[in-house]
Amino acid sequence: AVAALAARFREGRPLVTAWCGIPEPAVAGLLAAEGFDAVTLDMQHGAHDFDSINRTIALVAARGKPTLARVPVGGFATVSRLFDAGVSGVIAPMVNTVEDARRFAALAKYPPLGERSWGPAPALALSGLSPDTYLREANGFCQTLAMIETREALAALDDILAVDGIDGIFIGPSDLSIALSNGAGLDPDGAAVRDALKHAMARTRSAGKRIGIYSLSGPRTRELIGEGFDLIALSGDGALLRAGAAAALREARG
Ligand code: 3PY
Ligand code: MG
DSSP, rough: TTTTHHHHHHHHHHHHEEESOOOHHHHHHHTTEEETTTEEEEHHHHSSOOOHHHHHHHHHHHOOOOOOEEETTTTTHHHHHHHHHHEEEEEOOOOOOOHHHHHHHHHSOOTOOOOSSSSSSSHHHOEEEEEEEEHHHHHSSSSEEEEESSHHHHTTTTHHSSSTTEEEEEOOOHHHHHHTTOOOOOTSSSSSHHHHHHHHHHHHHHHHOEEEEEEEEHHHHHHHTTTTTTTESSSSSHHHHHHHHHHHHHHHHO
16 A cells, blocks of 8 residues: 555546544544545644554555645654655645755655655555565655645745655645735635646646645535546545534434
8 A cells, every 4th residue: 555646646547535634543444445545644734643643554555545644834854754654645735945845855755865764664564565675666656745835835836846756746725825815815716726726737747746636525626637636635524524414414304
């Protein structure tokens, strides 16, 4: 499962990932049992921490699916620990400068690309790879996605995409809408964000890298699949739970 994200990216099919903030492995395990292609665990706005992620990866892997994690802002030091634990991809929020991107890549990739420190015992156990094979192949399959969600990041986009060791970007449409409106409002599907998405898609394609995005709904996810995004996070565990409960109660009570 540790190499599954990169392998699925190579197939070129759009991937839809579940998004979990509830730090309970069973929640991610249940979503992995549905049709999601991957499960992402959120340490930025969700309540996941290293311990809960560590205990979740095997449950998702049991379904043959990759786990991704989003670290907190500036949480680059956690990146190699997460890869050691067996996640396939790390999403870093608020990567606003080329220096942020270089730091992220440096901690995610082994030399000569970066300076990741050795010690992936859980990932070796999970993958069955020998240490030599893991060392040779990890830079390829440990995927790094830099979040683009500010004006500063949009301005630095080409430079961020050009960093060796950054495999792609991931758009945060809510923060981007706040930034583009100078704080006037939240409009993740609005015209300003849509224009920025077209630009980001074109720049990412010309760099030959991956582009992901967060989506709040099924219909919006369908549109984003049509626009060619490689990875779309659909809703979140809490929102899905509440929507399911509301629908069941509506049916029960009429
Ligand atoms: C955003 O929309 O800003 C995000 O970070 C999505 O999770
Ligand atoms: Mg954000």
